Amino acid sequence: MSSCSVLLLLCLLAVHAISSESRLLSSGSSLDTAAGRLLRQYLPLASAAQGCSAGQYPTSQGGCQACPKGSWCSGGAAVPVPCSSSSGSGLTTQKQGATSAKQCVVPPGMKLVKKGSSQVEACPKGQFRAGFAGAADALALKCSKCSAGSTTTVAAATKKQDCKVLLPGYYWSRSAAKKSGKPRAAGSVAPAQAADPVPRMCPQNSWCPGGIADATVTPTACPNGLWTEAMGATSQDECRVPPGHFLQGTGPTAAVTPCTTGSLTATPAQPGTYQPDWLLPSDAAAAACKSCGAGILSFANEPLAVFAPDDDGTGRPKLLSVAATNISCYIRQGQGMVLDTAAGSTTADPIYKAVTCSSNSVGVPDTQYGLEEAPCSECPDNMITANLFKSAVTGGYYDVGACLVPPGYGYYGGGAAPCVKGEYNEGLDSPRGEDCKACPADGLTTPGPDGAVASAAECRCVLPGYGYDAARTVSKCPVGTYSDAERLE
Numbered sequence: 001m002s003s004c005s006v007l008l009l010l011c012l013l014a015v016h017a018i019s020s021e022s023r024l025l026s027s028g029s030s031l032d033t034a035a036g037r038l039l040r041q042y043l044p045l046a047s048a049a050q051g052c053s054a055g056q057y058p059t060s061q062g063g064c065q066a067c068p069k070g071s072w073c074s075g076g077a078a079v080p081v082p083c084s085s086s087s088g089s090g091l092t093t094q095k096q097g098a099t100s101a102k103q104c105v106v107p108p109g110m111k112l113v114k115k116g117s118s119q120v121e122a123c124p125k126g127q128f129r130a131g132f133a134g135a136a137d138a139l140a141l142k143c144s145k146c147s148a149g150s151t152t153t154v155a156a157a158t159k160k161q162d163c164k165v166l167l168p169g170y171y172w173s174r175s176a177a178k179k180s181g182k183p184r185a186a187g188s189v190a191p192a193q194a195a196d197p198v199p200r201m202c203p204q205n206s207w208c209p210g211g212i213a214d215a216t217v218t219p220t221a222c223p224n225g226l227w228t229e230a231m232g233a234t235s236q237d238e239c240r241v242p243p244g245h246f247l248q249g250t251g252p253t254a255a256v257t258p259c260t261t262g263s264l265t266a267t268p269a270q271p272g273t274y275q276p277d278w279l280l281p282s283d284a285a286a287a288a289c290k291s292c293g294a295g296i297l298s299f300a301n302e303p304l305a306v307f308a309p310d311d312d313g314t315g316r317p318k319l320l321s322v323a324a325t326n327i328s329c330y331i332r333q334g335q336g337m338v339l340d341t342a343a344g345s346t347t348a349d350p351i352y353k354a355v356t357c358s359s360n361s362v363g364v365p366d367t368q369y370g371l372e373e374a375p376c377s378e379c380p381d382n383m384i385t386a387n388l389f390k391s392a393v394t395g396g397y398y399d400v401g402a403c404l405v406p407p408g409y410g411y412y413g414g415g416a417a418p419c420v421k422g423e424y425n426e427g428l429d430s431p432r433g434e435d436c437k438a439c440p441a442d443g444l445t446t447p448g449p450d451g452a453v454a455s456a457a458e459c460r461c462v463l464p465g466y467g468y469d470a471a472r473t474v475s476k477c478p479v480g481t482y483s484d485a486e487r488l489e
Helices: 003-026 034-051
Strands: 056-058 064-066 108-112 120-122 170-174 197-201 245-248 254-260 301-308 318-322 329-331 335-339 352-356 409-411 416-418 466-467 473-475
Touching: 329 335
Parallel strands: none
Antiparallel strands: 056 064, 108 120, 170 197, 245 254, 301 318, 335 352, 409 416, 466 473
8 A cells, every 4th residue: 555545544534533523522422432542543643654754654653763674665654665565575675764665675695586576586505695686786686606616504695604615525725815905014024814715626646525614624645655536536435546556565554556567587577567447455456467468568658647736626637657458568579469378368368478470470560569369470381581570679570571482492472382393493582583493504404303493503404305515515416316314414
């Protein structure tokens, strides 16, 4: 009901009361009637309402008092108008004596449900809003989030200091103290100032449970040199043996140690090792790295992320090279890799070993990583190796060019075959152009029935129908002579 309507009603009541009271007086009746009492009650209120200024309302005793907080009073108002009835539930005023609905504001810790709405709701847990905001103010639509890593205990927080509870994976850190703007006497030392604590992500290889407001609590380091996979660990269960490492020893003196890469000069020879997983210290597999296999070495060439101790969660990690998977295992030039049945290799759990490719076989041309069968390749049929393309490190052959045509043989596409009778080949060269050659002089052949002769000097058998003349030159038998058998001269 508007103030004008209230005043009009009071005036009508007063007129009615006066008229009634006048009739009673003319008839000699008492003034202590219902109408009299109504007149005595409302006449002072009506008179006071007309005299109360904006921000006030009349009392029943005839005076004026400040409009209470949460409501407003225009000039001449008979009763306060609640903000909740005009602008939506939850709106209030900053103080007493509001004079219009425009002074109804969103209180601290609250925000408007949506733009243009008069309904308000509490800032959710983890957010806050300080101060009052007009319903038309953009600030009334949102709350401020707590710093990353902190939250509030309840909803409807009203100040940043309410963000005093750590989230798991964070700890309180005091940033650099702010400098005071006040001048100090010459020669005096500025007093130490305690900076406000800020939440920081728990550093790698430590854990932080969160849920505390004590700014003196620091991260708890993982025992035995254990690692965490990243920053922000929340419990000791996240302290693990990292890939490329194992836990050497037991008890308090146990220590995380890199996997060994092996040594073939040690006695006995030590194969390379690797370790692919993030393991709990109680895991049996954490006690030793996996073996690459006899004669197989490993190399730390796989990345493991390492975050700086002072990283706030926004930095990029450095990469530490470790032997994490069997990709780190390798064989060397001139070697091959086969299953080691003597060591118990099975289909489900293969075990490998390195072999040197020698005696007419060829291995890998260069270092080869990974655990998979790579047996030595045998030279083509009847071909041999003879110190060409031989590794100075392993003694194994590493190129197909190491496979040579042996003396007395020729190359025929799929391998070498013995030279036939009447042909020869010196051999010990690459297959290209290594065909057997015919004996250089007509009338001469190689001895025996099988051939496989390595030199032209072996072409010293005279064929039937040929013979030596006086100059010791082989020629056909002259007319009237003959030679019916092969003979060695």
